[in-house]
Each structure stands twice: as structure tokens, then as C-alpha cells.
Amino acid sequence: MGIETLFGKSWVTARIDDIVNWGRSNSPWPYIFGTACCAIEFMSAASSHFDIARFGAELIRWSPRQADVLIVAGTISYKQAPVLKRIYEQMCEPKWVIAVGACCCTGGMYNNYCTVQGVAEIIPVSMYVPGCPPRAEAIFDAIVKLQGAIAKESVLDRA
Amino acid sequence: MLTLVELLNPLVGGDVVSLEETHGGVYAAANPLKIVGLLTQLRDDARFSFDMLVDIVGVDASGLGGVDRFQVVYILASTAKNFRLSVNVRTSAEKPEIPSVHAVYAVADWLEREVYDQFGIVFIGHPNLKRLLNFKDFVGHPLRKDFPIDGRQKVPESEDLHDEMKVKLERRGRAFSSMRIGEYGGEHGEGEETGDDPFIVNLGPAHPIVHGILRLLLAVEGETIVAAVPELGYLHRGVEKSMESGNYHQVIPYTDRLNYASPMMNNIGYCKAVEKMLGIEISERDALLRVILCELGRIMDHLLCTGPHLVDLGALTPFWYLFQVREKIYDIMEKYSGVRLTYSCVRIGGFPFPLYNGFFDDVESVLKDLMPAIDDVRRLVERNRIFYDRCCKVGAISSAEALRHGFTGPCLRATGYDYDLRKNRPYYSYDTFDFSVVVGTNGDTYDRFFVRVYEMIESAKIIRQAIARYKALSSEPAALEAKKSKGFKKVAPPAGALYDSSEVANGELGYYIVSDGSAKPYRIKVRSPSLCNYSAIESMVEGAMIADLVSIIGSLNVIGGEIDR
Numbered sequence: 001m002g003i004e005t006l007f008g009k010s011w012v013t014a015r016i017d018d019i020v021n022w023g024r025s026n027s028p029w030p031y032i033f034g035t036a037c038c039a040i041e042f043m044s045a046a047s048s049h050f051d052i053a054r055f056g057a058e059l060i061r062w063s064p065r066q067a068d069v070l071i072v073a074g075t076i077s078y079k080q081a082p083v084l085k086r087i088y089e090q091m092c093e094p095k096w097v098i099a100v101g102a103c104c105c106t107g108g109m110y111n112n113y114c115t116v117q118g119v120a121e122i123i124p125v126s127m128y129v130p131g132c133p134p135r136a137e138a139i140f141d142a143i144v145k146l147q148g149a150i151a152k153e154s155v156l157d158r159a
Numbered sequence: 160m161l162t163l164v165e166l167l168n169p170l171v172g173g174d175v176v177s178l179e180e181t182h183g184g185v186y187a188a189a190n191p192l193k194i195v196g197l198l199t200q201l202r203d204d205a206r207f208s209f210d211m212l213v214d215i216v217g218v219d220a221s222g223l224g225g226v227d228r229f230q231v232v233y234i235l236a237s238t239a240k241n242f243r244l245s246v247n248v249r250t251s252a253e254k255p256e257i258p259s260v261h262a263v264y265a266v267a268d269w270l271e272r273e274v275y276d277q278f279g280i281v282f283i284g285h286p287n288l289k290r291l292l293n294f295k296d297f298v299g300h301p302l303r304k305d306f307p308i309d310g311r312q313k314v315p316e317s318e319d320l321h322d323e324m325k326v327k328l329e330r331r332g333r334a335f336s337s338m339r340i341g342e343y344g345g346e347h348g349e350g351e352e353t354g355d356d357p358f359i360v361n362l363g364p365a366h367p368i369v370h371g372i373l374r375l376l377l378a379v380e381g382e383t384i385v386a387a388v389p390e391l392g393y394l395h396r397g398v399e400k401s402m403e404s405g406n407y408h409q410v411i412p413y414t415d416r417l418n419y420a421s422p423m424m425n426n427i428g429y430c431k432a433v434e435k436m437l438g439i440e441i442s443e444r445d446a447l448l449r450v451i452l453c454e455l456g457r458i459m460d461h462l463l464c465t466g467p468h469l470v471d472l473g474a475l476t477p478f479w480y481l482f483q484v485r486e487k488i489y490d491i492m493e494k495y496s497g498v499r500l501t502y503s504c505v506r507i508g509g510f511p512f513p514l515y516n517g518f519f520d521d522v523e524s525v526l527k528d529l530m531p532a533i534d535d536v537r538r539l540v541e542r543n544r545i546f547y548d549r550c551c552k553v554g555a556i557s558s559a560e561a562l563r564h565g566f567t568g569p570c571l572r573a574t575g576y577d578y579d580l581r582k583n584r585p586y587y588s589y590d591t592f593d594f595s596v597v598v599g600t601n602g603d604t605y606d607r608f609f610v611r612v613y614e615m616i617e618s619a620k621i622i623r624q625a626i627a628r629y630k631a632l633s634s635e636p637a638a639l640e641a642k643k644s645k646g647f648k649k650v651a652p653p654a655g656a657l658y659d660s661s662e663v664a665n666g667e668l669g670y671y672i673v674s675d676g677s678a679k680p681y682r683i684k685v686r687s688p689s690l691c692n693y694s695a696i697e698s699m700v701e702g703a704m705i706a707d708l709v710s711i712i713g714s715l716n717v718i719g720g721e722i723d724r
Binding site for chain 2: 033035036043047048049062082087103114117133
């Protein structure tokens with residue numbers, strides 16, 4: 001049995017921030033906006049060998065309305081940009097964005113006429129993951145760091 | 160038997176202006192105004208029977224000299240006679256117009272749209288000459304030499320595609336009613352709702368089954384698709400423009416990211432093309448290693464096609480089984496090249512580094528794990544009622560129709576058509592290996608799935624034979640031989656053009672390379688198998704259910720980096 005047996009019928013007091021952030025940071029449900037190679041690497045992260053479930057982020061949502069973290073994995077072209085923006089706007093607060101891969105962070109090797117030079121041009125980014133593509137561990141590192149950042153937030157910030 | 164040049168010689172002076180044989184290929188120049196008649200003749204004449212249009216390449220030849228600024232190259236293949244022919248036509252900068260050949264080869268519809276998009280060459284008589292990759296209000300034509308590489312243009316919002324849908328529905332005698340537009344199809348318009356008109360639904364590009372890059376506007380009646388309008392270009396990242404800005408070696412990383420499911424096959428295809436242009440013969444050892452890497456790549460790619468295809472159909476378990484094997488191939492390639500996915504592990508002339516100790520043991524252990532994984536998956540799906548119902552007779556296409564659409568690879572072979580470049584136009588002594596070409600019968604989703612599954616088993620056979628041959632060679636390390644070859648110095652192929660292709664996991668991956676004699680490639684066109692395999696999507700999905708569409712797209716294995724480039 002777990003920790004609940006120790007308490008019995010008692011009260012626990014805590015700061016609202018701590019309680020809420022405890023919940024938010026330990027189950028960041030991701031929405032994968034995967035367009036290119038990084039999405040293939042994300043598949044590795046999600047499958048059994050690396051297992052993203054260890055970080056509470058295994059419940060991949062295919063609807064932005066149910067997701068907390070937007071993981072942008074892959075090159076974003078200008079044609080794709082309005083779609084990404086719309087997806088971001090459809091997500092409910094609180095929401096965070098992880099930019100996975102060089103293309104997504106800065107445009108990467110595609111410094112040309114059709115590639116957005118970093119998704120920060122379109123949407124606010126909480127975590128950048130470098131790599132082309134980043135390893136699964138790098139994506140996990142971003143999730144863990146994001147969890148740390150969420151734990152420090154105040155619920156009033158996003159009121 | 161007469162050679163192609165001998166057969167074509169009588170045409171010279173008529174529709175064909177000139178004819179030459181270089182780099183082992185036949186290159187003809189033709190009169191642009193006669194191109195439709197010429198291609199029709201080449202297709203229908205039983206002596207030629209050029210049944211497939213492989214690619215249409217645009218070239219801005221302003222830096223190459225000559226009177227006319229633009230070139231358009233039609234690359235033709237005769238699968239029956241095993242001929243290849245490139246037909247080159249030229250058109251001026253003032254009036255870049257060429258008659259459209261969409262009636263001769265169905266795949267020309269999209270290929271011409273791409274050339275129009277990238278070069279501004281107008282194809283007279285094309286039914287729907289819109290941009291294919293860039294968005295519709297884009298100003299300029301990116302692959303023209305005077306277009307700046309960083310000429311970025313913001314897109315305010317996605318196109319609604321209603322214009323194309325209207326035409327399609329009217330052609331079927333159906334009305335397009337703007338009242339019957341679903342939530343994501345656009346704004347609600349004016350007009351009376353009749354109730355009989357099809358309902359318009361948007362699918363993608365942010366939908367799990369379209370892998371983030373494809374978009375289809377569907378007109379549906381209940382769940383049956385009446386008409387479909389596909390849109391491409393969501394992952395258009397200007398690869399061909401970027402390739403022109405570096406030297407020949409610097410192109411290799413871009414090829415990695417074309418079909419990112421099996422990067423080494425793209426590396427090898429590119430290096431093979433440049434080597435052919437330079438006249439370099441790689442050593443037998445390197446050729447064997449390339450065969451091993453190619454077949455590992457084919458296994459990797461097929462694992463990534465079949466696994467997620469089943470996930471799209473709702474079967475998650477097989478994906479885990481298959482991905483474990485893929486993960487082991489990642490480990491091998493990481494040990495060898497230092498990277499998990501984008502290897503760039505091939506160089507023009509050979510390989511950059513030697514194999515690590517134990518490479519072959521690792522490969523053997525992957526092959527050992529592969530068979531049980533395939534058997535597990537086969538046991539799960541082969542006679543599974545749900546899988547059977549969702550795949551059998553779904554998205555079926557005949558061999559003739561597939562050839563008209565330029566299908567290659569597993570998608571063509573699933574129709575029962577035995578065509579594999581490894582056997583028909585062998586390279587790296589593929590013809591000396593003992594393996595079978597897997598063919599299907601019905602050309603449906605079920606066949607496409609199982610052609611891929613059995614191809615993995617054949618690839619494993621090839622790898623085992625190649626390893627045995629490699630071990631039988633003398634013990635000089637591969638990398639030393641590569642460094643000795645001239646490919647490692649400055650690469651500057653002689654001026655000219657060349658088309659070379661290899662059989663990758665999705666079909667025929669080709670590179671049309673134009674060199675002006677300098678160390679920078681003048682123009683590289685990637686012949687994308689995914690683009691052609693996807694070009695029949697409209698006819699495949701019309702009349703099918705939305706759920707069938709999921710199954711069809713999964714089985715075509717459309718890879719964004721390759722289709723949009």
C-alpha cells in the first residue's frame with residue numbers, strides 16, 4: 001500500500017501553488033506537433049526502449065484541447081506556421097512549448113526561403129532541445145527541466 | 160536486339176533535335192512544341208514502350224550559356240524493355256511555355272505543377288496549374304538563379320482549397336455548398352442548405368494519420384468520400400535550393416533528411432550518382448558495405464512503415480515489437496557513425512571511417528531478432544479479421560494505373576508488377592545476390608503491407624551473403640581505400656547533366672545533377688518516390704470510407720521530407 005495508509009482520516013495543509021504544481025508538473029500530457037525527422041526520434045522516446053512514461057508524459061494527446069505541453073518536433077515551414085499557431089491557440093492554459101531539434105529552435109541547416117528561423121517567431125517557447133535530431137534522452141532532459149520550472153510557478157501567473 | 164540509340168536515330172531531325180549517350184545514359188533534346196506528340200509516340204510505340212514518366216526536372220540554365228534560359232527534362236523509363244531516356248526541351252525567359260503532357264502520363268499533373276511553382280514555366284493545357292509546394296500567394300519562383308535563398312515570405316493563413324473542390328464536385332455533377340462546411344473547412348458561407356450536397360471536411364496537416372505534413376480537403380457523404388483535394392508542401396524546406404549553395408560533399412547531410420526513415424540509402428544514392436559523374440569506381444569492399452547498409456536501411460524503413468501503419472489502424476502492440484529491432488539498428492549505426500538517425504556516413508568515393516570491431520556480429524544479432532519480431536507481427540495480423548477487413552481490397556490500384564502514376568518500389572510491386580531496380584538495372588553487383596523480388600497480387604493495402612514485410616526477410620538474406628563476401632576479402636580497412644580515391648579531394652564533375660537512381664525502401668530515388676564544371680553543384684533535383692506514390696491518392700480514396708483513407712495513407716508510406724523536399 002502507498003502513503004495514504006499512514007495518514008488515515010486526517011488533514012493536510014499546503015500552499016495552493018505546491019498542490020497545483022505538484023499535479024501539473026508530474027503529468028505533462030504532450031501534444032506532438034511532429035513534422036519531420038525529430039518526430040521519428042520522438043517515436044523512439046515514446047516506445048518501450050526509452051519509455052517516456054517514466055516522466056509522466058506518456059499520455060500523448062492528439063487533440064490540443066487535452067494537452068498541456070506542445071512538443072514541436074521538426075522543421076516548421078512558413079506554410080505550416082499558421083497551422084502551428086492555431087494549434088497553440090487551441091490549447092487551454094496552462095500550456096508550455098518544447099521546441100525539439102535544430103530546425104525548430106533556429107531553422108537549423110535550412111537557412112532558406114521557406115523555413116521559419118525558429119518557432120519563437122510564432123509562439124512562445126519554454127524549452128529548447130538542440131540536436132539534429134536530439135536523442136531521446138535530450139527530450140527527457142527537457143521534460144524534467146520543464147517539470148522543475150513548472151514547480152516554481154505561481155498559479156496567479158496564469159490567472 | 161537494337162539499342163535505344165539505334166531505335167531513336169530515325170527520329171532525329173524530326174521531333175528529336177539531337178541525341179547523345181553519356182555516363183551510360185541516353186539524353187535527347189527535343190522540340191518543345193512537339194513534346195506531347197513525341198512522348199505519346201515513345202509511350203505507345205511497341206519498340207520503345209516508355210510506360211513510366213520518372214520525373215520532370217526544371218533547370219534555370221542562365222548560368223550555363225545557351226540561347227534559352229530554361230530547360231525542362233522529362234526522364235522516361237521503359238519497364239518492359241529496360242530503357243531509360245532523358246528528353247530535354249528548352250524554353251525562353253520571355254515566354255516560358257511548354258505544352259502539358261498530363262494526358263500522356265498522369266503523374267505529370269503534379270510534376271508540372273512543381274516545375275511551374277519553382278521556375279515559373281507555364282504548361283499550356285494543364286487543367287490545374289497551381290503551385291504545388293509553396294503557398295499560393297508566394298511571389299517569385301525560388302529555384303530561379305536570381306531568387307535570393309533567404310527570400311522569406313510570411314503566410315497569413317492556410318489556403319481553403321475551395322476552388323479546387325468546387326471544380327471536382329462539379330465534374331461529378333455535385334454541387335458545392337458553402338453551407339455544408341465542417342468546423343475546420345473554413346468560414347460558414349452564404350446560401351441555402353439543400354441537404355443533398357456533400358459535407359466538406361478538412362483533414363490535416365495536424366492530424367496523427369497524416370504524419371503532420373499532408374493535408375486533404377474531403378467532400379463526404381456520411382462516411383464515404385465523394386471527392387478529395389490533396390495539398391502538399393507543408394514540409395517544403397527548400398532542400399534543392401540549399402543544395403546549390405554548398406559543395407558536393409556538403410549536399411550529403413541534406414540527403415539524410417529526405418527520407419529520414421532510412422537516411423543511409425539516400426546518402427548512398429547521392430554518392431553513387433556523383434561517382435558516376437566523376438567516373439569513379441568504388442572498391443569491391445565499399446560496394447559490399449554499401450549493400451549491407453542499404454539493406455539495413457530497407458529493413459529500418461519497412462519497420463517504420465509497417466509499425467505505425469498498424470498504429471494508425473489501432474493495433475499498438477506490433478509497433479513495440481518492431482520498434483525494438485529498429486532500436487538495435489540505431490545502436491549499430493550510432494556506434495559506426497556517431498549519430499542515431501542522420502548518419503551522413505558515406506562519402507563520394509567510399510566511406511569516411513572504418514568499421515568498428517564487432518560490426519558484423521551486431522548486424523547478425525539484429526537479423527536474429529528480426530525474424531521473431533516479424534513472426535510475432537504476422538501472427539497478430541495476418542489472419543486478423545479487423546486487419547483483413549480494413550486492408551483487403553482497400554485502395555486497390557492496377558499495375559497499368561500504377562505505372563501511369565509513376566509508382567515504384569513496394570507500392571508498384573504490390574500490384575503484381577515485377578520491377579525492382581536491384582534486379583532490372585543492377586548496381587553494386589546486386590544481380591549476383593540470391594534474393595527474390597516480392598510481388599503482390601491485388602495492389603491493395605494488404606498487399607502493400609505484406610510486400611514490405613517479406614522484403615525485410617529478403618533484405619536479411621542479402622545482408623548475410625554480403626557479410627560472407629566481405630569477410631572473404633583481404634583485410635585492408637575500408638576507410639583507407641576511400642581516402643586513397645580521388646573522391647576525397649575537391650569534387651568538381653565535368654560540365655554536363657546526369658540522372659542516376661537506386662532502389663530505396665519507397666521505390667526509385669533518383670538524383671538529376673547538373674554540373675557547370677565548378678565545385679558547387681549547379682542544380683540537383685531529387686526524384687522522390689513518395690511524391691509519385693502519393694500522386695494517385697485522389698483516385699484511391701474516392702468512393703472509400705474515411706477510415707480507409709487512414710489505412711491507405713499508412714500503406715503508401717509517405718515520408719514528408721521526401722515528398723515536399
